[in-house]
Amino acid sequence: MIEKWIERALFSSALLCSLCVTAVFGFLLYFSWPLFLDARGLANVFSWVWKPFAGQFGILPMMAGTFSLALLALGIAYPLAIGIASFTHGLAPARITKTVLGLVYFMTSIPTVIYGFVSVFILVPLFRDYFDRGTGFCLMVSAITLAILIVPTIMIALKTEMNQRSEEVCMGARSLGLTPAQELLWVLLPCSGRGLVIAAILGFGRAVGDTLVALMVAGNAPVIPHSLLDPIRTLTSHIALVVATDSQDQAYYSIFAAGLMLFLIMAGLTMVIRNLGNRFGQGKKRHDIPS
């Protein structure tokens, strides 16, 4: 009897969650629908010029900004995260491992605004004075800040996978006489393929979704960046900047389009992760049966 109720409670909470997500998607679609009905309006929103006071509402520069920022941040953070995960996986002395891991876990609890704030007062002036090009609020500075933010996400995802795999392979590797470094490089990392991909996607998703870092340090000019020192505006900071405008304005509709794009990007990433999980999961089962 009790089990049945627990089952029902869990089912209804799961149902509520999926209903919420569907509702969010529905609302986004509903609010940006007028845009899709009007071919000229649609072409206007998916164009390269954002000049709201001249009637041009293109959000493509923001798409370019989001992707260049997220990819660059991932490019910086990914090697770092793999390095930390490997280093703390049997290469470093126990005490150092503990300190490093403690530090990384602690980093997850620092609010984003702190990273942005520190960046505004340290990285931005540094870049402005050193390169003498632009204001210092730019793609590169926000990518570095964002990279620091997503390193723990990537590292923890990777580490979880490595710990699981390690249990399966470490005995075999040791008995072959591999050193910890050899074991890591030739056995563990190649075995953790799924973890490597999922960690990268999670990090990318976090970078795409973050608002505050880009809003505070990326300069927010709605232009396509031609250099690492150019300012950019991301989809998320675009929404934050425009949401307070007149709700009767067409500029307002463009932020629903931006929201829809973000939602679709994130949904696409989640689907890739699930797909990968299933594929690798099946592979693992097949491998497990003979042993």
Place this chain on the structure above:
Amino acid sequence: MYRVPMVASIMFMCAFLIVGNAQGSELDRFIGLKGTIDIAGGTAHIPVMNDAAKNIMKFNPDIRITVAGGGSGVGVQKVGEGLVNIGNTGRALSDAEKNKYGLVSFPFAVDGVAVAVNPKNSVSELSSQQIKKIFSGEIVNWKDVGGADAAIHAFGRDEASGTREVFWEKLLGKGDVAQSINIVSSNGSMKVAIAQDSQAIGYLGIGHISDNIKAVVVDNMVPTQENAKSGDYKVVRNLYMNTRGQPSALEQAFIDYILGPDGAEIIEKSGYIPLSR
């Protein structure tokens, strides 16, 4: 024996407390009032309205005040159609609007916008023509306006900003603004950006000027609170509350509160210049 004097003194003290309270508080005009005030319109007004609403609702829980944005146009529309009690605008009403709905306006604050540079910058005076060229990207070096040989770092505000609107309409004459200038999202971050960068130029509410940035004299107009109020500094606008017809007792109490000393304090805290009665 001394019970009677004690009771009397307690009663006296109570009476004194009540009287003392009544004299001290601007909020007393809300005693005995009841009902709802819905407010919508200009976004610049929101911090003032919110603070006032918080004080009033805490003092008298029978009064409910809701504050929404939407912009000046929405403010006029909503109050005119009777959807809200007070519609805020960041501009004077047109005659057409006044006649169509029979609206009554109550100006309560001046929102002045100053152009500011870093205190290290030797430039302290600019013409509106020069400012126009700087923000359109035509002038890119400080030496062209009498400063050092260094690139100009122009900062602007977001699309929803009332400060940007005043600056763009009154100083740039709705002229072109370069796409590549950096955008910050509040008066506070504008101040930080300018204070940190010796080559920066930007604009912000006069109330936000402080020692770590330098307000620029524009066309011989000195941007101070006094000049904005007297009309000597022209890059300003008034903030208005509007009601449809004469305000009800509760609406009148709210408007009087905003125009009173408590209101003036809130208005100053929000970075505007109060227009007290």
